[in-house]
Amino acid sequence: MSLLRLAGLFVTGYNAGMNALVSIELTHVAATGEAIARDKDGRVVFVADAIPGETVEVEIVEETKRWRRGILRTVLKASPDRVMALCPHFGPPQPVALSDGRVLNESGAPRCAGCVWQQIDYERQLALKREIVVDTLTRNGRPGKTWEQSRQIIETLVAEVVALGAQEAENAVLDFGFRTQMRFDVGQSGRLTLTGRNGDRLAIDECPLHHPQLAQLFAGFRVDKNEDLSTAVHRVTLAVGGTADFLSDRAKGVLILHSHRDEPPGLELELPVNAFLLHERDEPSLELLVGDWTYSAQVDGHPLTAYPPIGDDIHAGHLLADEVLVAVAAELLELKPFEHLLELWADIGARATLLAEQVATIIAVEEAELAVAALRANLAGLDNADAWQGEMLPTIRKLRRAGYRFDAVLLTPPDGAIEPELFSLLTRMRIRRCGLITADPLSLARALTAVDEAGYRLAAVQPIDLQPHQPGVTLVARFDRK
Numbered sequence: 001m002s003l004l005r006l007a008g009l010f011v012t013g014y015n016a017g018m019n020a021l022v023s024i025e026l027t028h029v030a031a032t033g034e035a036i037a038r039d040k041d042g043r044v045v046f047v048a049d050a051i052p053g054e055t056v057e058v059e060i061v062e063e064t065k066r067w068r069r070g071i072l073r074t075v076l077k078a079s080p081d082r083v084m085a086l087c088p089h090f091g092p093p094q095p096v097a098l099s100d101g102r103v104l105n106e107s108g109a110p111r112c113a114g115c116v117w118q119q120i121d122y123e124r125q126l127a128l129k130r131e132i133v134v135d136t137l138t139r140n141g142r143p144g145k146t147w148e149q150s151r152q153i154i155e156t157l158v159a160e161v162v163a164l165g166a167q168e169a170e171n172a173v174l175d176f177g178f179r180t181q182m183r184f185d186v187g188q189s190g191r192l193t194l195t196g197r198n199g200d201r202l203a204i205d206e207c208p209l210h211h212p213q214l215a216q217l218f219a220g221f222r223v224d225k226n227e228d229l230s231t232a233v234h235r236v237t238l239a240v241g242g243t244a245d246f247l248s249d250r251a252k253g254v255l256i257l258h259s260h261r262d263e264p265p266g267l268e269l270e271l272p273v274n275a276f277l278l279h280e281r282d283e284p285s286l287e288l289l290v291g292d293w294t295y296s297a298q299v300d301g302h303p304l305t306a307y308p309p310i311g312d313d314i315h316a317g318h319l320l321a322d323e324v325l326v327a328v329a330a331e332l333l334e335l336k337p338f339e340h341l342l343e344l345w346a347d348i349g350a351r352a353t354l355l356a357e358q359v360a361t362i363i364a365v366e367e368a369e370l371a372v373a374a375l376r377a378n379l380a381g382l383d384n385a386d387a388w389q390g391e392m393l394p395t396i397r398k399l400r401r402a403g404y405r406f407d408a409v410l411l412t413p414p415d416g417a418i419e420p421e422l423f424s425l426l427t428r429m430r431i432r433r434c435g436l437i438t439a440d441p442l443s444l445a446r447a448l449t450a451v452d453e454a455g456y457r458l459a460a461v462q463p464i465d466l467q468p469h470q471p472g473v474t475l476v477a478r479f480d481r482k
Contacts, residue, residue, distance in 0.1 A: 033471035085118035140445035181239035213240035232265035348374035416440025427455035
């Protein structure tokens, strides 16, 4: 076979079609976390398990007129940021030869689809996350007249990504041991499984992302004592408060069994947990099986009452999420002790509890019934905080009619959905500064024009890494009233 070199692109073989081996120098990162380059025809080539800056050999397995996708086969020139993954379940689902002679996953064993970037040094992960945010906001927000102007505007607005520090060690980052809740599928054997890279269920023995309490709860879930579980339950959610290193009667865990059946399965538990059955056949409803409805959590040393997590809030799974989000939001919004704050989608009140210390008054609004019960309990002892329940738009109208005045608002819309009508209402209430927490940069980008038309301009974006080893990032964005 001949080897043709074209401006950094190496093509092996007589063509570059399906199943061809292509050697290519990777230059950028895609929002999916894949490394990318362009081939000689100008098409984008996506490569998982690689790092921008590496030269790799890939097998083309998918292609269109505009893009191609390759499976990594060989790392010809490794990035200095390539590291060995901590988790034994992480990595490419096929053998990959490294430039130093080692072979990753030589047996081709199944691999977990959860983490994407454990092969990348953490400092480089942060830089790649910012690159994704800037590119997403530039391409889909287009705040300038040209792409170049848009890029320049976004570059000035987006700060460096904030990494969370480990509590027990100075200058150490919390990139493992941070997750306080996780959802699993139940395999045919009754074992808890995660989604594998090939789409199948992968039974795992441990996950280094787990907080010690969550690791204990996961390890203590004995399938041999719950033989009928797989026939009655298809999914399980495990959650802990992160208040100690070990579970106890004062620091219980939470077990939620997801089922399409009405009758709960037989269950034997040796750990201190609150167990629930989430009926999913018709209208979802939660039934308490064992223990209490509430469990203990904390935020920055403040004890909180928490209710079982039945949603998919990405922030709820990180030990330090709320206190870091509050610290960033308070600084970004320049909150002052004499100001009045409105928080929308306040959840159980973890953020409101801390924000109440920084402002004169705060009203926290939540829609979900379970979350509101916890919100009221957690704000009950604060004389400058009030909890409201209701849908956001009608509640804001009610606050406006009642003559409430706010200097700033902080909102965390579910699923990252941003309603321009909401910003129009906030404009009519003359709220000067708006803080938005979202894990969906694309939704933020697509909403920029509508939010601008509603009366607010984007003033700053602070990314926070609540998803180490994944390309996702949480944003706190500030909007100022025009």
